[in-house]
Amino acid sequence: MKLPEIDLYLIAPEIILTAFGFLVLLADVFSPRTEKKGYLGILSLIGIVVAFFYTLPLIGSGKSGFEGMFTADGFALFLKVTFLIIAFITILISMGYAEREGIAFGEYYALILFSTLGMSLMASGTHLITIFLGLETMSIAIYVLAGMLREDRRSVESAFKYFLLGAFATGFLLYGIALLYGATGSLQLKEIATYIASKNLLRNPMLMISLVFLTIGFGFKIASVPFHMWTPDVYEGAPTSITAFMATGVKAAGFAALIRVFFTALPQFRPDWTSIMWLISVATMTVGNIVAISQSNIKRMLAYSSIAHAGYILVAFVAGNDIGISGILFYLMAYAFMNLGAFTCVILLGKKGEENTLITDYSGIGFKYPLLAASMTVFLLSMAGIPPLGGFMAKVYVFSAAVKEKFYWLAILGVLNSAVSVYYYLRVTVLMYFREPQREITGLQFSPASVLALIIALIGTFYMGLFPANVLSFAQKSIVGLM
């Protein structure tokens, strides 16, 4: 009997995330019961930094292992770096926020680490079982995190809604996976592609249904129209730090798995899924942007804006060329910085029992809290796609990929949508600087960790806008061998 080959360096980042997750749980048990759990946040931050330093040496090696279950290729590693940055900033903004809102569970930080682990498994999995398990590890942790504010009915509703609909979407995904297995006899992505090519299964009805079910399952996780209904309620009710984590991390992981499965296992079906995704992309952009205009709550507005951004990313997915896929990687990282930054501002403008999440609450804060308002403006303008910020470059890459593949209408619709989005992003800015405050917002406390998160997000947004070439060349090197 042959024992399996085990290369632990390959999964070192995952091992470290797991180990620190358990360390946080243990430290929580052996520490006094107080409301302050900030030190657990610091422990988690250390874990993420260590995982980061074990991720870097893997870059460029392109190795895979565990019987074709797992790969550490450039694509996976770029996304892992993105996930670690997202988790780092999320924990930074959580440290002040959790204390303020009375989330006195040490498990909070452990669950963030475990869900980051799930995300990196989704990016690294080359076998549908690994991808599915990663997705479930991430999702279950997020369901719980969304319901962490147990005193708040909206938070419980958010967790429950996300759980029920998420379980339903998981059912679709599993059904799709099962049909794929039934038709090809394998769950390994490359083997599936080889089998389909050798047997010429292009008109196999089982595979067609499987393709639709996979689209539904992943479409739910990336919040694309028409699988987006849960997004505004869940984003509004969940703790704001977790909303930020969901909008950036879960979305990025969903795209990671979507790209991996569709481009590695089902490349022969590209004409079929291109036409489906074209429609989904246009619907997602349009619905997201138009509904965002009429929102009065900033968390709901950002939820619809995140739907719209999923639509822009799908534009590049439809294009599916090198610029497109590296553009998606660039977009996901830029979006992580600007969106986490925007949610940090939303958190900083609130205090215990007074979240100030109405858009009208932002009236006049430009004079009272000039730095906060200025940062918020930067993030919103970046999301709107105004140069010289990260969001602008991301959109340039995404739309130019579509133009290069002659999807002119898609690019035009994308740019038009982008123009619509400027309206609701600028509205907040106008309120902040050109309106009298409607009511007095006083006594805000800026925790140092949140301020640090804000600074990191600002640096990231500016860096990706001013020096995009560095990140883009990293992204372009990362996708070698994916397609």
Place this chain on the structure above:
Amino acid sequence: METIGTILQWLIFLGMAFTSILASVLLITRKNPIHSALFLILNFLCVAVIYLLLYSQFIAIIQVLVYAGAIVMLIVFVIMLLDLEEELRSRLKLFYSKVIGSVLAVLFLFGLIYGLVATSPTGKTGSYTAEKMSANVKAVGEALFNQYLFPFEVVSILLVVAIIGAVILSKRKLS
């Protein structure tokens, strides 16, 4: 010896087959849902024995553990959480659902018979002998700890996350 073994197998099969049919008839005709759940367990156990007669030990064990164990447990939990008295007192008008249900059940039966007689669903033919099938627990174990070692380990983390989640969401508030 050979014939006695075969006759014994037939007797066990017939016993189990008729018990399971009887159990499923009782399952859908009892008024008390707890009794229905108990007959469901009986049905699952009989089917598990039939799997054993087909030399599929692994599926038989899973049938007992997952279906007779975990799933019936869930069903009983749900029954206990609901208000049964209310349900029993109110005379539900089930006529239409009974008719539709019977039609669907008969259709399903014909579908199954057709599926078994007309096609070989797995595409594999041949007899399932004891020699061929007796190693299937071993085969599953080897696949689990060799080829599927990595997902197997990930499942453990997934379960830990689920347990932590259940504990947090049901924990009493810190005072």
